[in-house]
Amino acid sequence: MKKLSILFLTILLLAGMTGCGNKAANNPITLTMWHVYGSQTESPLNTMIDEFNQTTGKENGIFVSVVSVTNSSAIDDALIASAHNEPGAVSMPDLFTAYPRVVEEIGLDRLLDWGEYLSAEERSAYVDAFLEEGILEEHLVMLPIAKSTELLFLNKTIFDRFAADTGASEEDLLHFEPLFHLCSQYYDWSGGQEMFQINDFYHYFLVNIAGRGGEFVQDGTLDCSSKEFEQVYFPMARAAIHGGLCTGDGYASDRWKTAEVISNIGSTAGMLYLRDYVTYQDNTTEEIETAVYPYPSFSDASPTVIQRGAGLFAMKSTDERKNEAAAVFGKWITEQKHNLDFVTVSGYLPVTQNAFSTLFSDMEIVKEEKFRMLYGAVDQMYDSYTFYPLPLYDDSGETQSRFEETIKSVLSIAHRDYINRIEQGEEPETVMSELLDASLSEIRRITER
Incomplete structure (x- = not known):
């Protein structure tokens, strides 16, 4: 019992x-x-x-x-x-x-x-x-x-054709000065196509001003009056005004699909959206080779990249x-x-x-070759770059959105003015000089309101 x-x-x-x-x-x-x-x-x-x-x-x-x-x-x-x-x-x-x-x-x-x-x-x-x-x-x-973080992605298939005709080199992609020069070359070579897109101009100014020892964000507001801002602005704006640097809305991954741009700076996660082929306007497709490079730097500044x-x-x-x-x-x-x-x-x-x-x-744990290539580029930056976090301040998201809109709008208008004026016979460098100064003044006026 x-x-x-x-x-x-x-x-x-x-x-x-x-x-x-x-x-x-x-x-x-x-x-x-x-x-x-x-x-x-x-x-x-x-x-x-x-x-x-x-x-x-x-x-x-x-x-x-x-x-x-x-x-x-x-x-x-x-x-x-x-x-x-x-x-x-x-x-x-x-x-x-x-x-x-x-x-x-x-x-x-x-x-x-x-x-x-x-x-x-x-x-x-x-x-x-x-x-x-x-x-x-x-x-x-x-x-x-x-x-x-951010890297530079390249449609190497089309870039190689451009390089064969012009003498351009992949080495030119490692620093902003020659990269922006290539944008203008590509625009002329391609009959008016854009070569390069920066997905986040706000990030571009943050890290490259920091690489020169300055601060883009001062007490929760954007400082567009500094000499560091000018040093970062003028080479970029020249490429946008001449043509070849995209200032349109949307992400580069959409333009990548149709080869409207063949290179861009964007998040490492952007690799998910970069197809291994392009579809042209006549509906034909072409397989492409993708290459990945470290985030470019200015040759006279400390290499700095966003942590995001x-x-x-x-x-x-x-x-x-x-x-x-x-x-x-x-x-x-x-x-x-x-x-x-x-x-x-x-x-x-x-x-x-x-x-x-x-x-x-041990990169071999990465199954796909394109992602091993991506992590290889990050590895190149890891010891020599400063990783810069996004600053947090009141209305930072709205401030970033407004700045992006301002940069794209002002430079798009300047590009159209440049094309119209040189088509009417004005001297290109004189027009460029005027529009560089005018566009900078307009950006400062808008951001200081």
Whole structure:
């Protein structure tokens, strides 16, 4: 009888333990998410989230539901609309990727402090500079999950034809002075086509002014009056006014598809969107060879490049289970294996020290040749470049957008004026000199308002 009682008690205990184990599965937590990594159908992060949901998420009763995949500007706008309860705005997601600039709009107190869910050992695993970027008022509100920098991408197939006719060299792509000269050469050689696009003029001025010892952002405003600004502006503006440097809207990846531009400066993650073929206006296609180079520098300045990349934010919930679930996912996506699996198919940099060392000590872990080429270019910069983080100040996102619009608009108008005036017989260098000075004055007038 005693043996039967012990057996019965054991069965009850086992049943109770099974019930506890299934409790999370029977009452799962769903976390909605907006992010910027790829498109809805071809997103490397979506692939990783599927793996999480089927493994660790399933074991812990956590399901991450991706609601939106778009670009950072669109997410910024949607987050601000949601935070302010604007008409037609959708509910805030539980998780989202963004830059720290959104914090002032959402409210620091509404965001999860990841630091409360990380041990000292876990925290020490991250690259210090990446972690520090997400700390605001001593709260770790942005968890780094992937970082990037900028490189120069080249359609080598078309560039080689240009080089064969003009004597241009790939060495000319390493410094801005000869690169901007090539833009004008290419414009003339191609009958009016643009060669080069800078995806972010704001970044261009930030890092190249810093490389000369100056600061583009002074007390939360843009300083376009400095001699360093002029030194960075004039070579770039000359190429844009003559032709060959694109000042149109949109990303270079769209123009890359049709060879409207054959080179660009953009995020390492831009490799995802650069096709291995182009489609011409007559609907014919051509396979191309892509080459990747370090971010160019000015020959008389210190090489400097942007440190960029959105991070992971979570809305703080009154349901502590949601906060803990967010922490489980955040830790999982930054574990070495998962982080490397994610970043090496998307062109990003890993965020922990061990993962970073592993990647750059053994490029063979990168499966695709084009991504090995990309990381090789980053490796060339790692010891000799200064990596410059985006400054955070009030309305920084809006300031950047306005500056981009101003630069593109002013230089586009100057280019049209230049073409019209030289077609009417005016002396090209005289016209160029006038438009360089006039365009600089106009940019200063607009940004100082």
